[in-house]
């Protein structure tokens with residue numbers, strides 16, 4: 001994917017090996033993050049988008065399901081954005097309020113992104129830390145499996161799952177979850193290998209702390225920084241993937257919608273001159289992606305001040 | 309004679325070394341990190357283990373507690389062979405044998421507070437203890453090793469090396485072990501702090517009747533704390549004797565060389581001191597010299613030394629050299 005593993009290694013190394021790890025590292029990172037204009041801008045965008053998704057429906061005059069019969073049939077002439085009839089973003093070609101639809105689409109897209117990233121964090125961390133900590137043959141087998149799974153064209157698998165099990169949210173989550181953890185497990189495994197030989201792990205082993213507890217108590221907490229950065233960068237990738245699928249018409253099903261599905265609809269009707277149907281979903285789509293990428297990059301730079 | 313707390317017989321550790329381009333089926337080369345080491349350690353006594361970096365001191369310590377695969381025998385209190393135990397049955401002995409480490413800061417998890425770190429062995433071995441009980445034991449232990457109560461919620465990086473080593477000691481002693489393995493506990497500390505830490509260890513030893521296996525890379529550090537001293541070279545034991553005997557009358561040329569590197573506080577003696585420098589580099593442990601492993605650097609070496617492996621023998625003063633004896637005039641540089 002888009003992340004260079006080397007950068008990740010560098011961060012993790014710094015997190016793990018810097019003798020002033022612990023609080024001061026986080027304090028350091030925070031001040032660097034706050035000074036990073038792009039990152040703060042991204043954070044601002046993200047907050048805006050999340051607030052829009054959470055509370056936008058309270059501002060809407062229309063629900064996302066109501067059809068406005070006044071503009072039906074004359075969408076191109078009367079359905080544009082207007083304060084007067086309460087359709088701030090206009091209506092879609094069925095006469096539904098585009099503002100409410102965009103709120104809903106943003107909610108779904110964010111949910112897809114978060115769930116995908118969450119699966120990656122949980123599964124990828126456990127899998128990678130186990131492989132790295134146990135080591136030897138187990139590690140070999142576990143990582144070869146990841147290699148094999150990564151070699152499968154995942155878009156194809158995802159589409160297959162959606163076609164076979166219906167286009168439900170669950171199928172989408174499962175499909176995205178299946179692929180999202182692979183890269184994460186590799187990163188976590190690499191970091192675990194380098195952590196494993198540190199003296200405090202040896203101290204824990206010598207006292208007889210069990211492997212599971214060592215992973216939970218000593219390894220994972222020392223990888224949180226890397227995991228956080230990677231997860232932040234993974235969310236927009238998940239959103240992109242979902243949008244692509246939706247654009248192909250395989251994503252979430254009506255009456256649910258996502259930003260990708262809205263963009264797809266908007267693109268389909270653009271010939272009738274209803275530019276707002278494409279513009280607003282696309283705007284929120286871009287804001288969300290920019291927000292996540294800026295924040296992710298900012299976190300990465302904040303945690304790894306070397307080579308900038 | 310009472311039974312030793314722990315006695316090792318012909319302890320051996322060999323690591324398989326696979327080089328990067330090796331095929332999976334090529335037979336790995338072996339590195340004998342510990343090669344036939346034996347010792348007895350009585351309850352409440354201290355055994356010093358001395359040798360240059362890479363001679364297998366840490367590996368010896370790890371072998372005792374099944375941290376690396378080893379062969380030979382490690383008998384605990386005259387009855388149990390620790391090496392033959394399954395990891396489940398070994399668990400019980402892990403609280404009786406505790407370890408402190410060379411790098412005080414690196415041996416503490418940077419994401420855990422001092423209180424959590426010290427409590428960890430208790431949580432592992434005495435899960436039945438309540439939260440309050442654990443807390444009070446940690447507090448008592450902290451007081452005992454000279455840490456202030458208000459430090460309990462701080463993180464390791466906020467402490468100095470000496471304080472970190474005190475945390476390590478507190479963590480090791482909280483489960484009331486019988487044997488404390490100290491792997492170069494003071495090598496990373498300032499000289500003034502070294503003395504404090506060693507003093508603390510001695511005090512605790514007297515109070516708790518601890519046996520200590522004290523690892524160091526030079527003879528001066530172990531001099532005062534040890535009852536018996538063992539000198540290692542390339543994984544083999546060169547000489548072992550009660551401390552006073554060894555320091556007064558070293559028999560092995562390697563011990564004598566190490567001894568001459570020890571600074572003497574009295575400038576008069578220091579100036580007249582006989583020194584024998586160690587020539588050449590440490591041979592690779594992958595390909596140790598035949599016969600006596602020390603022969604490539606030994607001022608006393610003759611042809612016979614390449615043929616025959618010298619055995620340390622038995623008794624109070626053991627020396628693995630074909631020609632043991634005090635320094636002669638022409639060996640002194």
Ligand SMILES: Nc1ncnc2c1ncn2[C@@H]1O[C@H](COP(=O)(O)OP(=O)(O)OP(=O)(O)O)[C@@H](O)[C@H]1O
Pocket residue numbers: 323324339341359360361362363364365366367368525593
């Ligand atoms: N896990 C391992 N795999 C392969 N070789 C090892 C391993 N651990 C140690 N060795 C080798 O065994 C030898 C002895 O190492 P050991 O760490 O016991 O030395 P040491 O006497 O403790 O040195 P130091 O004073 O530097 O701590 C060294 O040559 C080392 O490279």
Ligand code: SF4
Pocket residue numbers: 561562600601602603604606607608609610613618628629630631632
């Ligand atoms: S056996 Fe020979 S080489 Fe080895 S220490 Fe004695 S004199 Fe030196």
Ligand SMILES: [Mg+2]
Pocket residue numbers: 365366367491492
């Ligand atoms: Mg060592």
